[in-house]
Amino acid sequence: MNQHKYDIKNLVIAVLIWEVIFWSVYFSLHYYMLENVDAFQFENMQYLQLLYIVPVLVLGYIAILRWKNKTLNTLADNRLLAYLTSPISSLKSFFKFFLFRNAVVFIILALANPQYGRGKAKAVNEGIEVMVAIDISNSMRALDLDSKKDRLEIAKMSVERLLNEMHGDKVGIIVFAGDAFVQVPLTNDYRAAKMFLNTIRPEMMTNQGTSIGLAIDKAMTSFDMGNGVNKAIIVISDGEDHEGNAEEAAKMAYENGVLVSTVGMGGLDPAPFPDFQKGKAVGLKKDDNGKTVYTQLNEKMLKKVASAGGGVYTRADRTFVNLEDVLTSIREIEKKEMASQLYTDYEDQYQWFLAIGLLLLFVEFFLSEKRSGIVHKLQEYNG
Numbered sequence: 001m002n003q004h005k006y007d008i009k010n011l012v013i014a015v016l017i018w019e020v021i022f023w024s025v026y027f028s029l030h031y032y033m034l035e036n037v038d039a040f041q042f043e044n045m046q047y048l049q050l051l052y053i054v055p056v057l058v059l060g061y062i063a064i065l066r067w068k069n070k071t072l073n074t075l076a077d078n079r080l081l082a083y084l085t086s087p088i089s090s091l092k093s094f095f096k097f098f099l100f101r102n103a104v105v106f107i108i109l110a111l112a113n114p115q116y117g118r119g120k121a122k123a124v125n126e127g128i129e130v131m132v133a134i135d136i137s138n139s140m141r142a143l144d145l146d147s148k149k150d151r152l153e154i155a156k157m158s159v160e161r162l163l164n165e166m167h168g169d170k171v172g173i174i175v176f177a178g179d180a181f182v183q184v185p186l187t188n189d190y191r192a193a194k195m196f197l198n199t200i201r202p203e204m205m206t207n208q209g210t211s212i213g214l215a216i217d218k219a220m221t222s223f224d225m226g227n228g229v230n231k232a233i234i235v236i237s238d239g240e241d242h243e244g245n246a247e248e249a250a251k252m253a254y255e256n257g258v259l260v261s262t263v264g265m266g267g268l269d270p271a272p273f274p275d276f277q278k279g280k281a282v283g284l285k286k287d288d289n290g291k292t293v294y295t296q297l298n299e300k301m302l303k304k305v306a307s308a309g310g311g312v313y314t315r316a317d318r319t320f321v322n323l324e325d326v327l328t329s330i331r332e333i334e335k336k337e338m339a340s341q342l343y344t345d346y347e348d349q350y351q352w353f354l355a356i357g358l359l360l361l362f363v364e365f366f367l368s369e370k371r372s373g374i375v376h377k378l379q380e381y382n383g
Helices: 008-036 045-075 078-084 090-112 151-165 190-197 212-222 246-255 299-308 324-331 350-366 373-382
Strands: 040-042 114-127 129-135 170-176 180-187 231-237 258-264 274-277 280-284 310-317 336-348
Touching (some): 008 045, 008 090, 090 350, 151 170, 151 190, 170 190, 180 212, 231 299, 246 258, 246 299, 299 310
Parallel strands (some): 129 231
Antiparallel strands (some): 114 336, 170 180
């Protein structure tokens, strides 16, 4: 190999080997620390995105070496280069890049500021876990409670008031029609729960119908039945259950220590409801024969579900849903302590990464690519 040019092939191999080692170790360690070490965190995690600059540095380094070799080829032939340029060391070139590249990485990590908790604080909340199941079937669009607000809108308002009354409890939200899914997992972040509550629409459910039993089963699977915390389910619906297993599901929940209460949405008289297409009302909902479809609160069924679930039943009165009895029954449950350990008083660790980065830059600055004189003479002698 010409001692006045870079051995690009071996340099590329060395750089790629190091990149594979580095990224494998980085992602493994990063995942392990964030997932398994609760006391560790990055204060400014967004700065880790700057690590995307490393592949750019690698490509730029290879491109510069190719450009330098090409420039030397145009300058003179190999024999003349020995008189015009000093011999270079590809190994030293790699180490210079190695130092610079890793210095950039450590400085980026310093910007992200790794932190480690120096102490623990035990946070204890007394509360229960409550899953609220909201019926979003098309019949919940009926305007029989208020001429301007449909059943679903009033139901969402009642849930928001319920959240305002919660203190130290965990609350989750399930939406259901023919299917059921968790809209908000159990959380004590009531503000986030309210935000997701406002996004609930009947269009979220493609499979229409009403399956209260399925909603109760979904709520049961959302609980951690082994944590010793008391639990309750609140079903808010017009009661037009098409599956017929709601009472059995409520009884099963009660037998497992979970209270099931129900809230009736709608009037006692049959009422039509709008037909929505592409998000806009296009008249009243009609059946296949062109007749208007009516919905009616099935209060009898909802009472039976609450009775089987050991809870209480209440009904909406226009835009007001009196949840006082429901809240009273929930608060009468013996509250258990829900304890969690929080790492507090985080200590910054950025200074170690910054110091290593600056040290690598310092060494890189004084490291020359010029081949050692002794090594050069020995290679000439052997040649």
